[in-house]
Amino acid sequence: MSDDIKKQLGAVIDSYKEDLCQMADEIFDLAEISGEEYKTSDILCSYLEKEGFVVERGTGLETAFRATWDNGSDGPVIGILVEYDALEKIGHACGHHLQGPAGIFLRSETVKCQRFCRGDQGVLCALLCPAAKINCKRMANKRAGALIYRVTMDTNDDNKLNQDNAQGEANGMPISYSLETLPVSLETEMKRSYLDYAMSVIVGRALPDVRDGFKPVHRRVLFSMHELGNDFSHATKKCARIVGDVIGKYHPHGDQAVYQTLVRLAQDFSMRYPLVWGQGNFGSIDGDGAAAMRYTECRLARIADAMLDDLEEDTVDFVPNFDNSEKEPSVLPARLPNLLVNGSAGIAVGMATNIPPHNLRETIDACRHLLHNPDASIDELIARMPAPDFPTGAIIYGLKGVHEGYRTGRGRVIMRAHTHFEETKSGRQMLVVDDIPYQVNKKVLVESIARLMRDKKIEGISELRDESSKSVRIVMELKAGTFGEVVRNNLFKLTQLQWTFGINMVALVDGRPRVLNLREIIEAFLRHRREVINRRTIFRLNKNRMRGHILEGQAVALSNLDEFLRIIRNAPNPPIAREQLMSRGWKSDLVSGLLNAAFNPQDYRPQDIDACYGLLSDGLYHLSPVQADKILQMALQKLTGLEQDKINEEYRQANAQITDLLDILARPERVVQIMDAELAELKDKFGDERRSEIDPSGDPNFNPLDFVPEETMVVTLSREGYIKRQSLTEYRSQRRGGQGKAAAKLKEGDEIDRIITASSHDQALCFSNFGRVYALPIYQIPEGSRTSKGKAIVNLLDIAEGESIMTILPVSRFDESHYVFLATVNGVMKKTSLKEFAVIKRMGKAAITLDDNDSILTAVITDGTQDIMVFGSNGKVLRFDENEVRPMGRTARGVLTMKLPEGHKCVSMFAVHADTNMEVLTVCANGYGKRTPLADHPKHGRRSQGQIAIMTSERNGELVYATLVNVEDTVLVLTNNGRMIRTTVESIRQSGRATQGVKLMETLDETVVSVTRVANEDAEDVSTDAESHGASALAGEATVASGELPVPSDDENGENE
DSSP: OOHHHHHHHHHHHHHHHHHHHHHHHHHHTSOGGGTTHHHHHHHHHHHHHHTTOEEEEOSSSTTOEEEEOOOSSSSOOOOOOOBOOOOTTSSOTTSOOOOSBOSOOOOOTTSOGGGGOOGGGHHHHHHTOOHHHHTHHHHHTOTTSOOOOOOOOOGGGHHHHHHHHHHHHHTTOOOOGGGOOOOOOHHHHHHHHHHHHHHHHIIIIISOBTTTOOOHHHHHHHHHHHHTTOSTTSOOEEHHHHHHHHHHHTOOSOHHHHHHHHHHHHOTTTOSSOSEEEESOOOOTTOOOOOOTTTOEEEEOGGGHHHHTTTTTTOSOEEEOTTSSSEEESSOOOSSOHHHHTOEEEEOSSOEEEEOOOOHHHHHHHHHHHHHOTTOOHHHHHHHSOSOOOTTOOEEEOSHHHHHHHHHSEEEEEEEOOEEEEEOTTSOEEEEEOOOOTTOOHHHHHHHHHHHHHTTSSOSEEEEEEOOSSSOOEEEEEOTTOOHHHHHHHHHHHSTTEEEEEEEOEEEETTEEEEOOHHHHHHHHHHHHHHHHHHHHHHHHHHHHHHHHHHHHHHHHHHTHHHHHHHHHHOSSHHHHHHHHHSSEEOOHHHHHHHHHSSOGGGGSOTTSOTTSEEOTTSOEEOOHHHHHHHHTOOGGGGSHHHHHHHHHHHHHHHHHHHHHHHHHHOHHHHHHHHHHHHHHHHHHHOOOOSSEEEGGGSTTOOGGGGSOOOEEEEEEETTSEEEEEEGGGSOOBOTTOOOEESOOOOTTOOEEEEEEEETTOEEEEEETTSEEEEEEGGGSOBOOTTOOOEEGGGTSOOOTTOOEEEEEEESOOOTTOEEEEEETTSEEEEEEGGGGSOOOTTOEEOOOOOTTOOEEEEEEEOSSOEEEEEETTSEEEEEEGGGSOBOOTTOOOEEOOOOOTTOOEEEEEEEOTTOOOEEEEEETTSEEEEEEGGGSOOOOSSSOOEESSOOBTTTBSEEEEEEEOTTOEEEEEETTSEEEEEEGGGSOBOOTTSOOEEOSOOTTOOEEEEEEEOSOOOOOOOOSOOOTTOOOOOOOOOOOOTTOOSOOOOTTOOOO
8 A cells, every 4th residue: 555545544534533432432331231232223323324324224133234335436345344242131141142243343453444445435444443543442341332343463464465455456356345354363362252251251140230239140030030920929839930931031041050049049048138938948058959949939028029119110121131032121120228138149250259248227227328428438337337247147256357348348257156155964064056157058067076076176075966956056065174165266266167258349330340348339229229219200200191191181071071972972983083072172170270280281291292282372272192082982980970070089189199200300309208218118127136246356456345344353263273253242241250151162172272352354463383474364264153163274374284373463554663573482572564564475474483492472563662561471570662672574583581480481472652551451370360550560671580560379370461451441351261251450459569469250170361452442231140152243343452462553642452
């Protein structure tokens, strides 16, 4: 091709560039998902006809056409070709829709213009200009319209092409380009074919439409049942009949694919709100398949009406089925937000969707909020629907992944089964599973637990059985001495009792797959409902207009009844009577009054009725052909007086309905009101409570203390390591010398070793005889009755064999200004920053390096300005400044303080401010004690024997405990047999240091082992009698204090509490 011809051709192409781009935009902005490929066909035909093409429409298919162009001279007439690939349900159901001749052929930029050009046919070349000129690549990606057929050809073929053209001209034969086969590279054709197939699967099978939440097969099943009248108010029909109807009319695939869809719609463990009611075996949560379709029956569930309501009122587009013999809806009206309520799952080519189900009440609340607040944020919607709601129940463990999915479209839901513990008749513990996570096969779950038991990966289960019937019940009997919480946590870790649901909210929006967040899904649903209501309103308006138009004619006839009867009686035949009735105007006061009262009478006229009919400016009413026909068809009974009144009243009602429908179309707020009312009706009719419990503790921002009521707890620890907590209110005050009440029912040989009071929000630092420290939240200590022995602490802490807890220190906060002061039974003391104990893993950490035959006595918290008082079993006390012991690291040994005689040991230690008004309470093994003013105990150096605190004797026994008290306090005195007495400090006589004190508790054949102080509590009524074991467990309001002293308070006296 010469350069001059190329320039001329280029100029022609450029001149058509703007028109071509405009045409492309018009074509590809059409919503082909709604079946508007007919509009695309019309636009293409109109454009070609304007350019001089002869267009023959309907060549084989409804949307196909043939366009030819003849320049009136010798030479070829070039046919132009394109392949359509219209969207779902336009053609074949599997996605390969109406591929055939359709219109115009837009070329790829690699196709050379000269291949289609000869002489004056340059105008034709403008339509076939390079893709770069009309942005063909962009249009080729628009899957909502006609598929751009992209052909590639190697540029090296130009020379051969020119030779072929020259040879054809030499032979005097026109070259027929319309039948020419263009070479296409294999790679390009494979890419194009794969993309076509992928899009057909995505659109036609795998992904739900965001508007009604259905894939095509679900939509077709419900529509077919609706067409058969198989709704909830009628008898069931065989599933085989439903399946046959679906595959015969709408879905030409295997019957099992359709039947499995029908089965899933009826399964209450698969669908949060089943849309089909099934009779027969429809499968089970064990993975059992449904019975054959010839045995099962079904009908639509009541809630399915919400998906199909108003389908006959032109609310959605209907498109041809795969063989053009039937029509089916491209989408359902869907009053129910089904995509969120029932969720969806599917795998397509290169993408997948997994949307969880939700509670209907919560979903509708979110929809209504966005409806009334279009600018609402995602967080506002999350506040109304915080998490999915699965049909199988279970616990949603943590919300971080859920809310991430709501915000971005991708996240995860961690689910845990509900479990509880029961006791058998023999007293053994059973772990019972009450439900299982969504989409978990119960049979597989039980088998996996049995396999773990067999492989010894989970120990402590003696028997496993499935006792499920209508509800899930999996029972595991535990072996004696097994801690159930440990077994349950291992099951969560190793089995599907804890499972993850991956959120991937992908749906079709305008025929294109998109990842959507929560707000976008609700917005799309509300847009769809707004369109449905508008289309329904227009349908009803047209229907009422036509009905009103007919009633207008009948009202006019009744107003001129005698004249009408005369004309009809005298006419030789109905057509002449019809013509005579229409040939003149009629007067009717009723019709004139109603139409003249209207703001615009034309709004009440059907659109297809000419303006020459109706009430004209002359004040007379002229009948239309429709009205005349209906008048001639009126039954004689309509002429009675009562029937005339009914017609007139019906006409007034029709006018009122038209007025209301026009108001709906004119005022968007009316549409919003209708949408809101319909959603509220759904909520009232079908709303129910959540099945899935929300447990936010899996959230990293979750603070478990927010759910723990703060109260003062009594924590006891026995010598053999049994620990428990109970409310302080179970121990009421008794007079000094009382017998107390049982604090624990211990097994033979065991005895209570430690007792503290602490807040349920405190952290307990547990110091062991190996010099290690462990952390245990107070609320995690098992709660028990007063007489229960508690739980073995080895099941709560990861302590070594032979290791035991020596003391427990409750801490409410960790900071750098306070210290942990440790004392050993041999008088070694050490001071370490409290901050070093803030983070302690389950394995614990070193707290002190101990000498042989030494162990930790106790620990207190100091603020760096206090005195330390340490007491020996010989009744002596040593008071010194805490700064005489410098701060050390956790693993340091410490320094010696009190010098003890051989055979004696340290029994108590606490910290005190110098200016405190508190007193020292000392208690001996035989239940005798006294309180002494703090000022009676002067300070000494840390390396001394101290001075007498209480006289030890045969009557008193050795000193076993000492603590600080106020006069208004109460104290708990505990014996080695587990009896405890709570008495007021005021009732204990104040004595000097070198005295024996008074009896605090009747010890009988036991000894006192521990004393703890309950500070700043309003004294309860003192009771002299020993209360029963079923004492009240009302929450106390006492502040926290203990013999080991928690964090110092900031009160005005600066004393330790």
